[in-house]
Amino acid sequence: MLYKSLCKAGVLLLVSSCNSINAEQKRPNIIWIFSDDHSYQTIGAYGDRFAHLNPTPNIDRIANEGIRFDRCYVGNSISAPSRATLLTGLHSHMNGKINNQVPFNHDQQQFQKILQQSGYQTAMIGKIHLDGKMQGFDYWEVLPGQGDYYNPVFITDTGTHKVNGYVTDIITDKSLDWLENKRDKNKPFMLMIHHKAPHRTWIPAERHRNKYEGVDFPEPANLFDDYATRTTAAQKQDMSIDETMTLNRDLKLGDKFGGPAGMYDNRKEWFEKNKPAGKELVRWKYQAYIQDFLQCIWAIDENVGRVLDYLEENGLDKNTIVMYASDQGFYMGEHGWFDKRFMYEESFRTPLLARWPGHIKPGTVNTDLVQNIDFAETFLELADAEIPKDMQGKSLVPLLKGKTPANWRKSLYYHYYEYPGVHNVRRNEGVRNTRYKLIRFYGKDVPGGEEWELYDLENDPSEMKNLYGDKNYAKIEKSLKAELQKLRKKYKVDKVSL
């Protein structure tokens, strides 16, 4: 019988409390490592175009010794809404956090509150990007808003304090300190290690600053995308390397870039001397951007390694599931862009890796459609805790074990709301199945009130040819529109006016 059923039935009243038998029950510890804007393209295990230049041996260890999800997606590709979904198991319109600006209601149901009630010790350290006091965590230390790369401030239940050093190292120091000194070692735990990196403006640790001097990064084929066949949204966005990315702040040619003085003197000198212009300037910006981004990943990877090593050295590795993900994907120059927000693959998709010795077969690759609404229910099933019926995802535990249920979902729903807003990406919602994607842009500044795009991802994985209105795809278009309506109903999108 399940632990929770025994507790409910009062069978465990014979012992002092349900919690006291945790040690024997061996419910797994959970370590959730969450980075900010970490694209799957920049994780070695995903084998994308940077794999030979961007070794991530420690992150890859999770994939090699466990599972790699190749079709993990978010419901709304932006920071705070993605985090609200992580905690609530609900799409944005249901948890209310539709964009980075509206407040998050901390009083609502969140998975960590249920874990706590079921005897887990819970901790959150790093970036959560949800203003207000955290609830359901026995221990929490979070960055205010976006946080700083160097000498960051942390908020706790009792106030704020500043720590000198580099943020990725500090978040890991604090996490290891909690594991070693602050937790109750008789209870199973859930520790969320949330990195700020590699968020814009991609400032690396000083020790990694010159990792890529002289390296030429491969460009995506659509770095100079002209957005032909696409709708207004792609043409009018404000997130291009060419026009939006700044030389002084993003690429650190100015003095106030947020890191130690002198760190970018070599780049400044080169730029002053060579003064690239036109397409050459775009190419140079792309190279500098990728260089900085990957340098940030080095610190994340090293720090993932510190956590894995700690678990092994302390005999915790066998009964701890370690998961690695990002709050959404990111453009590494595809379509000429950085940032996220669109339903196109690079920002819609996010990495997800997990290692759980004895339960996940090493080297597993999963291609089922999974989404960030699934994370909360996964944590709850791992902890053998009750899963509330109103959560909107599905537990990934059967998938982790290589046993995808026959009725697993065949399509995903997406909805981005932050318009008008920074980067000027129109509201977009849509549906994706294993082969096709239908996107509807709507609202203010969309000609006629709405515009549609349709992609055949098998023939056009880079989403360069909008097939909406193409007679050969009329049937597919119709069935995707029906599927979109079905998903809107299933997830109660029409019940909320936003």
Ligand code: CA
């Ligand atoms: Ca993010």
